[in-house]
Amino acid sequence: MLVPLKGSWALIFGVSSGMGRATARALADAGCHVIGLHFDLAEGRQRAEEHAGTLRELGVEAHFFNRNVAAKQARAELVPVIRDLTSGVGPRIVLHSVAYGTLTSLLPVRDGQEESPGVSPQQLTMTVEVMGHSLVHWTQDLLRAALLPRGAKVFAMTSAGGNRVLPGYAPVAAAKATLESHVRHLAVELAARGVAVNAIRAGTTITPALRKIPGSEKLIAHCQDINPGGRLTRAEDVAEAIVTLSSSDSPWLTGNVIGVDGAEALVV
Amino acid sequence: MSGNRTADVDLEDLRALIAEELELPVEEVTDEADLKNDLGVDSLTAMEVAVQLEKKYRIKLDEEEMKSLTSLAVIHRLVAAKVGTA
Numbered sequence: 267m268l269v270p271l272k273g274s275w276a277l278i279f280g281v282s283s284g285m286g287r288a289t290a291r292a293l294a295d296a297g298c299h300v301i302g303l304h305f306d307l308a309e310g311r312q313r314a315e316e317h318a319g320t321l322r323e324l325g326v327e328a329h330f331f332n333r334n335v336a337a338k339q340a341r342a343e344l345v346p347v348i349r350d351l352t353s354g355v356g357p358r359i360v361l362h363s364v365a366y367g368t369l370t371s372l373l374p375v376r377d378g379q380e381e382s383p384g385v386s387p388q389q390l391t392m393t394v395e396v397m398g399h400s401l402v403h404w405t406q407d408l409l410r411a412a413l414l415p416r417g418a419k420v421f422a423m424t425s426a427g428g429n430r431v432l433p434g435y436a437p438v439a440a441a442k443a444t445l446e447s448h449v450r451h452l453a454v455e456l457a458a459r460g461v462a463v464n465a466i467r468a469g470t471t472i473t474p475a476l477r478k479i480p481g482s483e484k485l486i487a488h489c490q491d492i493n494p495g496g497r498l499t500r501a502e503d504v505a506e507a508i509v510t511l512s513s514s515d516s517p518w519l520t521g522n523v524i525g526v527d528g529a530e531a532l533v534v
Numbered sequence: 535m536s537g538n539r540t541a542d543v544d545l546e547d548l549r550a551l552i553a554e555e556l557e558l559p560v561e562e563v564t565d566e567a568d569l570k571n572d573l574g575v576d577s578l579t580a581m582e583v584a585v586q587l588e589k590k591y592r593i594k595l596d597e598e599e600m601k602s603l604t605s606l607a608v609i610h611r612l613v614a615a616k617v618g619t620a
Contacts, residue, residue, distance in 0.1 A: 306585075307585065307588065307595050308588050308593075308594035308595065309594065311588075332585060336578070366578065366581075388574065389576060392577070396578065
């Protein structure tokens with residue numbers, strides 16, 4: 267059954283840019299209140315606060331926190347805040363859209379005069395922790411606090427790069443593969459509670475995170491060329507998919523990796 | 535007001551802030567210890583430090599400045615200069 271989103275709450279990790287930002291906007295347009303986490307220096311923080319202000323102008327509540335999503339302390343402090351804001355109900359939508367990791371090769375490479383030493387154990391661990399495991403830590407803590415109600419939808423942003431090879435993407439690819447695996451296991455473990463968990467595999471989308479990937483211009487040009495829909499994916503495409511999937515109270519669509527890419531991955 | 539504005543930023547306060555973010559004993563954060571090579575700071579922890587510096591000293595840092603934060607002494611100089619011109 268379709269249930270209006272108006273008055274429900276969304277918890278968005280990575281709310282200050284890209285898919286997280288666009289989804290916050292689309293959910294707010296549908297009347298959904300937003301609790302957002304982001305992790306930015308002053309300039310980014312200011313932009314995030316402006317975005318929160320824009321959401322409030324739409325008549326919803328928007329509370330943004332500049333915190334490291336992977337820090338235990340952030341969960342300890344914010345879970346009670348989430349409980350209070352949602353009047354003990356918890357969020358109906360949880361979106362994990364976190365892009366913070368090391369972009370490098372696994373092994374040393376020489377590119378002209380520049381030599382990259384390859385990924386360090388610490389970089390690999392940090393990237394997988396932030397972009398992968400943090401979904402599990404938050405889900406555990408929300409469940410423990412009884413803040414994942416029946417009908418809740420958990421979404422995690424993955425990418426085609428999770429099971430392909432892009433230069434300099436290896437640590438993030440490992441994180442995405444981990445994230446997709448966590449989605450499958452969480453879907454099974456939460457099925458009896460009526461909570462759906464899915465990964466959204468967006469097509470190549472121009473976001474601040476994509477721009478940081480070495481050689482992203484080439485990838486953008488290539489995907490523009492081959493996308494059967496004739497254009498790149500936009501953050502708004504992803505936002506609309508999430509709003510649509512969140513509008514049903516059925517928990518049956520769960521455990522999937524859902525492509526939102528105009529069929530790009532089928533032709534790459 | 536004139537004089538040396540670095541006095542506004544207490545080195546020991548700064549050492550304590552960094553030690554807390556790094557979850558290290560204060561004595562390990564020596565003035566010249568290299569955050570990355572000696573204290574094992576990765577880019578995420580550096581970000582945690584930078585965000586705390588911005589908050590505590592009401593300054594703004596950009597990504598390049600964050601990357602230049604290599605030791606307590608360097609951080610002290612940068613923060614003092616920022617506070618001095620704020």
